[in-house]
Amino acid sequence: MxxxxxxxxxxxxxxxxxxxxxxxxxxxxxxxxxxxxxxxxxxxxxxxxxxxxxxxxxxxxxxxxxxxxxxxxxxxxxxxxxxxxxxxxxxxxxxxxxxxxxxxxxxxxxxxxxxxxxxxxxxxxxxxxxxxxxxxxxxxxxxxxxxxxxxxxxxxxxxxxxxxxxxxxxxxxxxxxxxxxxxxxxxxxxxxxxxxxxxxxxxxxxxxxxxxxxxxxxxxxxxxxxxxxxxxxxxxxxxxxGEQETLASPRAAPPSHEASSNVALAVESLTGAGFRDVSFAVRRGEILGLGGLHGQGQSALLKALFGAPPARAGQVVLNGQPLRTESPRAAIAQGIAYVSGDRGRDGIISGRPILENVTPIHALRNRLVLARPGPLSEKALPALKALNTKFAGLSHSIGSLSGGNQQKIVIARWLIDKPDILLLDDPTKGIDLSAKADLFALIRRLAEEGLAILLYSSEDAELLNNADRILVFNGGAVSRELSGAERTRYNLYQAAYEAA
CATH class of the missing domain: 3.40.50.300 (P-loop containing nucleotide triphosphate hydrolases)
Incomplete structure (x- = not known):
């Protein structure tokens, strides 16, 4: 009945x-x-x-x-x-x-x-x-x-x-x-x-x-x-x-997985709150995707690499040197950038002008005690232009922008002084399709320029369309790595849904 x-x-x-x-x-x-x-x-x-x-x-x-x-x-x-x-x-x-x-x-x-x-x-x-x-x-x-x-x-x-x-x-x-x-x-x-x-x-x-x-x-x-x-x-x-099993092909010239000298970040047996025994390497010019169902350790891993909070065990090597991730400030100093999809909590500075929102990382990395709006604006504008950011003026409040443009501000702050590693934690969450297209066009361009990128997205199509390889997380650990022809929706779901 x-x-x-x-x-x-x-x-x-x-x-x-x-x-x-x-x-x-x-x-x-x-x-x-x-x-x-x-x-x-x-x-x-x-x-x-x-x-x-x-x-x-x-x-x-x-x-x-x-x-x-x-x-x-x-x-x-x-x-x-x-x-x-x-x-x-x-x-x-x-x-x-x-x-x-x-x-x-x-x-x-x-x-x-x-x-x-x-x-x-x-x-x-x-x-x-x-x-x-x-x-x-x-x-x-x-x-x-x-x-x-x-x-x-x-x-x-x-x-x-x-x-x-x-x-x-x-x-x-x-x-x-x-x-x-x-x-x-x-x-x-x-x-x-x-x-x-x-x-x-x-x-x-x-x-x-x-x-x-x-x-x-x-x-x-x-x-x-x-x-x-x-x-x-x-x-x-x-x-x-459904019918559409494969959503994307690898980028035309992904970086060689064989060249150890090209490794930007190497992680060995990393364990922390929400993830365990994670090992991988990401190369310069590579977009490494973190897939799987929401809450399986992907965001926790990215935050640990940024020192918020740091991992409990394991080793991280950046450009051949041990990475110290005791705090976000230490991570920033060593060339790590982190962009959260929760811009309200982890991104924007509410109630403050656009200029103040786009330049704090530049001020921190360059130890600026006093800063004049003119020179700061000259630094900020190229990064904002690269993302097709729409705003009336740098003195306007961040709250005057749409969600997509606010997220572009959060990403642009890391592009003034380019980092070595870009950690993207579901960066397109809650923004429109046009803004997503702008963001991923920039992400691919940054990879082509040699930046190493770790991308977690809760949307499978974003990973399959943009990542060279995908580490599928299940129960806090990597259950499978997908690359080349293995990067299909079926394989992604099978690895995400198998018994933990």
């Missing part, structure tokens, strides 16, 4: 179409896996079901009746609970308060019933008592927990809704094997009780261990649904890839 049905659901954010056509049928008493590449629209589809995103078009049927999920409270009233990929816990509150937050037990209609709170939370904590750790108890402050324990609390919070429909958006990403096994036992019990579960995961072994059916979303559209028993990991990846 169909419990939930979505037909032709779509959602756009301005010119960005997050979901073109989302279709999903969820049966009573099944675990229905939803799978797709980064940015395919699967999380948007789930947020529409949970009421945190309003669709632009389409129909949602619950038990055969058309419904409007106007918000999270409406979803809760309709019997829909969700585990969000981005944890939504209150760090300064207790485990019990977080678990029961959607529906705190009260007495006298106003005050929280502390005894009932502990009793209710205790039931869900007990489900994981063999794998959660002794320090995870009802009174523990969530901010004091490890990442895996926090994720377990978020799962308990979703379970505590007692909703007939439960959505889990990558719930196992921070869990160990024993915790995953226990969680799957609970899901099987819920399925036996007639609950309906949507499960998003990037691990093929998990998908085939827990799912009854799988629906694939590609480029914002539902492309098919198969029974798990009637398909295979290879067939699922083929559905994700």
């Amino acid at each position: 169909t419990k939930l049905k979505l037909s032709g659901v779509s959602k756009a954010y301005g010119a960005t179409l997050a979901l073109r056509r989302g279709d999903l049928e969820l049966e009573t008493g099944e675990v229905h896996v939803l799978i797709g590449a980064n940015g395919s629209g699967k999380s948007t589809l789930c947020k529409i079901v949970a009421g945190s995103v309003r669709p632009d078009a389409g129909e949602v049927l619950l038990d055969g009746q058309a419904v409007t999920v106007s918000g999270p409270r409406a979803a809760q009233a309709l019997g829909i609970g969700i585990f969000y990929q981005e944890l939504s816990l209150a760090d300064h509150r207790s485990v019990a308060e977080n678990i029961c937050l959607p529906d705190l037990p009260r007495k006298n209609g106003f005050f929280v019933d502390h005894e009932a709170l502990l009793e209710k939370a205790g039931r869900y904590i007990a489900l994981f008592e063999t794998v959660a750790g002794a320090e995870l108890n009802a009174e523990t402050t969530v901010g004091d927990l490890r990442a895996d324990q926090r994720q377990l609390v978020e799962i308990m919070k979703a379970l505590a809704t007692e909703a007939p429909i439960l959505i889990f958006d990558e719930p196992t990403s921070a869990l160990d094997r024993a915790q995953v096994d226990r969680f799957f036992e609970i899901l099987r019990d819920l399925k036996e009780d007639g609950r309906s579960i949507v499960f998003i995961s990037h691990r093929m072994d998990e998908i085939f261990a827990i799912g009854n059916r799988v629906t694939v979303i590609r480029d914002g559209e539902t492309v098919g649904t198969e029974a798990i028993a009637d398909t295979s990991p290879e067939a699922v990846i083929r559905m994700m890839v």
Whole structure:
């Protein structure tokens, strides 16, 4: 019996179409896996079901009746609970308060019933008592927990809704094997009780261990649904890839992989927060891509190379000399540049003029104590022109620019005094197609001029179209290197989705 049905659901954010056509049928008493590449629209589809995103078009049927999920409270009233990929816990509150937050037990209609709170939370904590750790108890402050324990609390919070429909958006990403096994036992019990579960995961072994059916979303559209028993990991990846398997050919004259004298940066057994035992070399004139699903260690590696924070173990050699990455200041002094896709947090200086935003690295590297706007402007303008940056004047606020032009400012600041290594951490995130084209045209030109570039992108096409080689990350480690004819969408997905 169909419990939930979505037909032709779509959602756009301005010119960005997050979901073109989302279709999903969820049966009573099944675990229905939803799978797709980064940015395919699967999380948007789930947020529409949970009421945190309003669709632009389409129909949602619950038990055969058309419904409007106007918000999270409406979803809760309709019997829909969700585990969000981005944890939504209150760090300064207790485990019990977080678990029961959607529906705190009260007495006298106003005050929280502390005894009932502990009793209710205790039931869900007990489900994981063999794998959660002794320090995870009802009174523990969530901010004091490890990442895996926090994720377990978020799962308990979703379970505590007692909703007939439960959505889990990558719930196992921070869990160990024993915790995953226990969680799957609970899901099987819920399925036996007639609950309906949507499960998003990037691990093929998990998908085939827990799912009854799988629906694939590609480029914002539902492309098919198969029974798990009637398909295979290879067939699922083929559905994700579609007809266009290969998106790009290598650049006409990529640097030789044999010339050791051409190596700009060599990394050996580097380990840090979020990644482990990573080794590679990048050559002058080469664009080395970092691929795989979001959050598999790519950004953490780039930040470690920039000293924010530094790696815990391993060796890095820059131009034949050991690289000291104890801080970003030290990395900059040695010729390392880092561009973040999160320009609001890691890039722009809010409220300040464009000139101040484009010249701080130049001032730091040249130890400028006093700087005059005229000479600084002469230094900044060629870098801004190289990126086709559109601005009224250097004295205007950075906030007067579009997102794409703000990101161009962030990149231009590194081009005034060219670095030896350019680290690009999802640099085109949230900018329009025109700005992306300008950025990648410059990146390729810089590579042709001999700059060594490490590029992480959450968009597979950007890697396949621009990188000479791709290191695919899975579970914090490199699972495969793709070069030449191996640089296909199928190989990229297979390496990203295989069991960690």
